[in-house]
Amino acid sequence: MTKSKLEYETLINKSLLGLLIFLGTEIMFFAGLISAFFILRAGSPSWPPPEQPRLPIQVTGINTLILLFSGCTIRQAVSAIRQGRSKTTTRWLLATGSLGVIFIGVQGYEWVQLVKYGLTMSSSLYGGLFYTLIGAHGFHVLVAIAVLLTVIIKAFCNRYTIDNHTGVELCQMYWYFIVGIWPILYTLVYLS
């Protein structure tokens, strides 16, 4: 009597599934922050408060375009590794990282200027909400840049191939998340 081995096809990589679940929790986290923003704003007599400094809409708008463009560059990186072009992948990943660093650098500079003009976490509800929402996103961008740096180093060492590039796809998914959430935060916090 012979035993037959049951063969099955894995639908999804375990790492990708884990990241999907993690991104779900992150989406809920930002949804909670956005809901709190709406409720606290609805309870304020005027928004933004008249005595608080105004946010730099134009500069942040350009920064938003930079971040959106970084979403395109990481997509090119994943397309390249799916075709087995590892050197092209590294170049696109470097471009993505550079755009991410520019984004976070501009954000940091804006924050320094806003603090100088008197908008701090404790100056008002407006300041507290601004730094909580935008700061949470900024922290996620920093983590994404750190992850991207690891992926770039591995790609530079030719660790990714046409059949094995899960790390690049994981990085892409997380990058899409931080790129996707930013226009929502920009519209709510800066444009409203």
Add this chain to the structure above:
Amino acid sequence: MIFFHISVAVDACPKCFGTSSQQVFLTYYFSALFLSAIPFGIIVSSLIWLRLHKRRISHSKTLNNSSGKTSTE
């Protein structure tokens, strides 16, 4: 039965329900609806993504089997 007979008034957060502003009430209810709907949106999006992911893998496997594609760099 004990809990039924011990009637205790439970107050919600006074930030939303301690005010008479209709706007805050509406914002609270819509945000509660939004937060309730988000998990379903996540699940549906994940299922759609999984379906597209499976289709892409099947398609690339078919292409690889027919052409014998390998890394070019």
